[in-house]
Amino acid sequence: MASNAGEKSISAYGEARSTVEGKPLDAEEVRKMNAYFRASMYLCLGMLYLRENPLLTEPLKLEHLKARLLGHWGSDAGQSFTWIHMNRLIKKYDLDVLFVSGPGHGAPGIISQSYLEGVYSEVYPDKAEDAKGMQKFFKQFSFPGGIGSHATPETPGSIHEGGELGYSLSHAFGSVFDNPNLITLTMVGDGESETGPLATSWHSTKFLNPIVDGAVLPVLHLNGYKINNPTVLARISHDELTALLVGYGWKPYFVEGSDFDTMHQAMATTLEQCVLEIRKYQKQARETKTPFRPRWPMIVLRTPKGWSAPREVDGHLLEGFWRAHQIPITDVRTNPPHLKLLETWMKGYKPEELFDNNGTLIPELKELAPTGNSRISANPVGNGGLLRKPLNMPDFRKYGFTDIVPGSTLKGGMANMAIFLRDLVAQNMNNFRLFGPDETESNKLAEVYKAGKKVWMGDYFEEDKDGGNLAPDGRVMEILSEHTCEGWLEGYVLSGRHGLLNSYEPFIHVIDSMINQHCKWIEKCLEVEWRAKVASLNILITATVWRQDHNGFTHQDPGFLDVVANKSPEVVRIYLPPDGNTLLSVMDHCLRSVNYVNVIVADKQEHIQFLNMEEAVAHCTKGLGIWDWASNDQGSEPDVVMASCGDVSTHEALAATALLREYLPDLKVRFVNVVDLFRLISSMHHPHGMTDKKWKAIFTTDKPIIFNFHSYPWLIHRLTYKRPGQHNLHVRGYREKGNIDTPFELAMRNNTDRYSLAIDAIDLVQSLGNTAAGVREKLINEQLAGKAEAFNNGLDPEHIRNWSWPWPNK
């Protein structure tokens, strides 16, 4: 068998053992805090079990119970315990505290706290601080039409639902960046600690500046068990765990045990020690104006899982074991002795000593909580939209490319947009940050560093002077963890600020699940009246699939759009600006918006430009439109519609149009470009959607449409489902064909290159007949010659790379 570590790490039971000792509380304080804790535990059980008889004034009967028992007990006690001790310090030191609940399904603990401090009843007056309110408060929990068992948007003071585990610390750090007075007390579950995102987010202190930022105070809640397994961190030695946390850069304080009286003393001493250390480091850095990286304090709180439940039921362990994870006694509806056991247990908290005859918390307990916005669940940061200040936007039009020769001028739209972004950063120094996993420079956004460097609180070397762009007080946040970047950004936005994540396209799938959860969060917020809207979460995706020819197959995946498009139309927006000026217009629009997830897809390389600024704004405003200058169907019906969405896709589609104009000048080609992807969808299904009438006017109902798309082609079929003439729609896109190629070859493999598109047009326009056969052959020959040259030289031919064509209509 594996070796056991010493007693110190094994048991969560007995009198408190803690790193710092002390007895700051007098007996009366201990008594009151314990009573407050009992009130909280009583409310938790009430939420799990009761729909009637909230104060157990009658003997507990079956009809008082919910028919379906749902909810989680395991982490409630530890979270309540911690909250209560922070209340004491808020009152003592006038602290500004937000609470982030990391463990899964720990909502009863924190909702009970919100109810006890009166916030819940203020926000939801029908859940008043009396017996009737308590009954409603109990019944709604995990009940149809009610609230969930996580810290959902309905929970006052919450910015972190925790439905999916692993993001508590990164969300917490996001909330304290540029919030110098805030302390975000963060319960970290020992289960979620096994997730990758949580494991790496401990390193966030290397990016936190004690002068401009607040502090995160993590409480690693070692309650020992997950759903059905021990947790890794609860089964390594005390020394190993200490080493791990020290290695992550923290100073861990341990509070371990189960005896309430001594645990209250231990927690009170330790939490106070942590708060004082935080204030000391902040003071030191701020007074000396010398940022440094303290070994920030944190707490390891080891208590039994389901603390204060019966230790055993029918000879099986309950408290302190994984059986306490969810509903602690499951068969109370069918097992009368167990119903009795539940009643005895609940009555053991002595509700009659805690709540008066009306069911209101008695005054001597009530006064343990802070008041007003000092109450944790009333902290305005927990409803960050209230604090949101619109960005001070530079006029994006001033940054546009001028004198565009459409289809000819070659420029780097991303590098140009970075100038706009630089000024945006400069004008919003405490209200905007740029996030990215070590790709900001690679993504041509380095100009931003001139306004705000990369935040770095790790060690500095002499060599950093040679273009390191590091600073303690930067504005750009870079760590090679998409999870951490995204978590920081979410926390930053949810606490009322603005931001942008830039990332390579191929690996944005790493955070699919986080984006899903954020979409769900902001969608549910729309249903919660008191929630003010937060800034949109903006994701700029670059290094796109069509320029991943050289990195190969692993770097080719444009499918993030499919994941996003599955989310509710209320909250997702997708933009694919075709060139530099449209990129500016789209960025401006997204940065001004609220409550969306905006996804912007644009390549970072130099590309041919198409629209001057005025045209770009008009085009983006419409979201989709005919480009007259690239069409020759004026005054008549087209023979074929060439449509595109995405920059490289537009480039090839336009080149195909030019080939057709040159070789088949009589063929009427209409050119359509799509910027705002959801314009394609019916107006019945998305706020940005368009009517069938409008659709017909642009795409016709009977002409072949060749649609060159940035991503997998199916998405266009899905969005245009049931459109008139949808059977005429031929979508080209990435079809999972690629290896080590040149850009042209990669396009060819997927039939998205100009020649394939022009040949498609010839094949689809039936009226062309034999006249086009020669052109078709010519196109195939040119295509093959291009491929051969690329294969020989390892480089696409010059005439393909730097293609341009004089558009007579322009």
Added chain:
Amino acid sequence: MASNAGEKSISAYGEARSTVEGKPLDAEEVRKMNAYFRASMYLCLGMLYLRENPLLTEPLKLEHLKARLLGHWGSDAGQSFTWIHMNRLIKKYDLDVLFVSGPGHGAPGIISQSYLEGVYSEVYPDKAEDAKGMQKFFKQFSFPGGIGSHATPETPGSIHEGGELGYSLSHAFGSVFDNPNLITLTMVGDGESETGPLATSWHSTKFLNPIVDGAVLPVLHLNGYKINNPTVLARISHDELTALLVGYGWKPYFVEGSDFDTMHQAMATTLEQCVLEIRKYQKQARETKTPFRPRWPMIVLRTPKGWSAPREVDGHLLEGFWRAHQIPITDVRTNPPHLKLLETWMKGYKPEELFDNNGTLIPELKELAPTGNSRISANPVGNGGLLRKPLNMPDFRKYGFTDIVPGSTLKGGMANMAIFLRDLVAQNMNNFRLFGPDETESNKLAEVYKAGKKVWMGDYFEEDKDGGNLAPDGRVMEILSEHTCEGWLEGYVLSGRHGLLNSYEPFIHVIDSMINQHCKWIEKCLEVEWRAKVASLNILITATVWRQDHNGFTHQDPGFLDVVANKSPEVVRIYLPPDGNTLLSVMDHCLRSVNYVNVIVADKQEHIQFLNMEEAVAHCTKGLGIWDWASNDQGSEPDVVMASCGDVSTHEALAATALLREYLPDLKVRFVNVVDLFRLISSMHHPHGMTDKKWKAIFTTDKPIIFNFHSYPWLIHRLTYKRPGQHNLHVRGYREKGNIDTPFELAMRNNTDRYSLAIDAIDLVQSLGNTAAGVREKLINEQLAGKAEAFNNGLDPEHIRNWSWPWPNK
């Protein structure tokens, strides 16, 4: 400014500093190993730059260079250096070693090693060990039609491409489970160390048993920089890094410096120390038959990034800085002095001393490498399909439910399948493992523990005896990290074994990107002749969306199927068995298959059963078919086709059919069920697809089809795009509507409940006219009554929960 740590942690330069000291090499050995290292570095630069003149026998000219310079230099030296030192120990101790290359784009280092030890030329004879072969070897690298800059499937000995960072350690652990003699030497990049998946995978030692498993020897390669940033782990103090690794459970040995002679001695001593410790722990555990968790040895190798490059170019740092990440000197094609510099640099490795006139490595260097399969890149584990033994399968038919009354018998198909899985485990003790993030019991698979418990090498507590199911030599791998589970499974399968991952549906998106990468890996393997096929990667998804009513909105996401469906039809398969016997049949099929990613979606709760075993096998073999017993259109055309895919969806669709049969007995309803999702697609686009002829025979071309689908409805539209009569297809599925509900309410919100489906049928069958109006109203009333009852009771009405209907045809 942030404080700096001591010198010890700052510099990668100078004479070696190492944890253990010693000079095991004589001067001659050092000279030879250094020469071998120079040969490797020369080859790396050759790959990055040259297409001709491989031995630089002529002065270097522009035409010898590739036109487009691609590839990465940064981590090559450290990886080669480590490989060379392991070669010495393989020869000395007859070790069995696999190499996993974690850092991104480090392929030149390891491909050069494969070439030097002769494996590359054996596998690819045109890349022979002579000048002509070397020229081809150079040219193909990052060149169209050639090989990529990662350890792609084309790389001999590789099971880990590293195109996406973060999975090196979990893959490595997967390879050594049940491989007691194997040591997987794993280079871990300090960049990838910042990713979440890597950060948590260090804990894998808590799941490795030194008796039955081999060992992973990580070399954390602190080369200091990512693309454009310092790395976090290279910028914390020596003590902090030590603490972190000790806390992760390892014993770190440091080897730091840049001076080659002393670095060779330090690495030789240290690597040997690590290998001897590994062997000592294994011997101890195996001889005493007492498994324990050693603090396994690992190495921190701190060398300059781009080691052995010029330190500066034009006054800017190159070696030891992020500029050495990719092509180290980028402008050699346009800057003649830089071309000269490159030539001087390459000649500095003295190729003429390393390769003879034919371009063949000289014998005294050749003999430094092991021979035959002892060569790292020839290790058969690196082509795991060669070692794959088919599973010894129990006859799944014997586990089937008997005496099924279709649409009436209520059973738990998942719990039943677990019995089959238990016996499968028992019959394949060293060849199969079950993986899951703490959900195996919750997923009703606990029966498996009777054949193999959960592997646990953390501490044991007394309380574990109360149903802990933990053991050092278990068969089930559970850690609350989908990333780690998936990485272990991938490594296990790629090294020639079999496995199954079970996971909740809502959070399987956490590993979207990993699954994408695995799909891409096995697809590319199909193009590599010498790669033998590996077992399929099997993913069992349960706790599905339709039973996440109580966990709420965050737990409702069936969109993983969309991500999988975007991958190549050559490698992905999706099954949605409607009941217990079909689940058994599907599991059997998947576990026998090779080279796929199989996704099986099945809920874990009790559900109504439909098919006896014979029918189930026949149905699964067809993949899709009409259920005659649930249809009443025999001998005629149906009025409407009711189709379903997914267990709960099938349940509701059948209930709708029963309602229609009861209320509108003259209405001819054809019932179709789909198990194999890709049957829906055209046979032109997927190997499992069916012809339009077959489609018509089942779905008709002109009758309304109501398709009740498990996931987002769009996927069905996509798969059936251009099918005859596709405009008659009305798909119902999850539409992102949900909160805290009952199952019935959740279905109602998304129009997938029986009443909505029956009403759909009435609305779509035009011939019904007024006769059905009363029925429609009745259905609506029943639906609303059900909803009201659910809302009042917190529980669906009994007649909805336990619905059954006597099917007269059965």
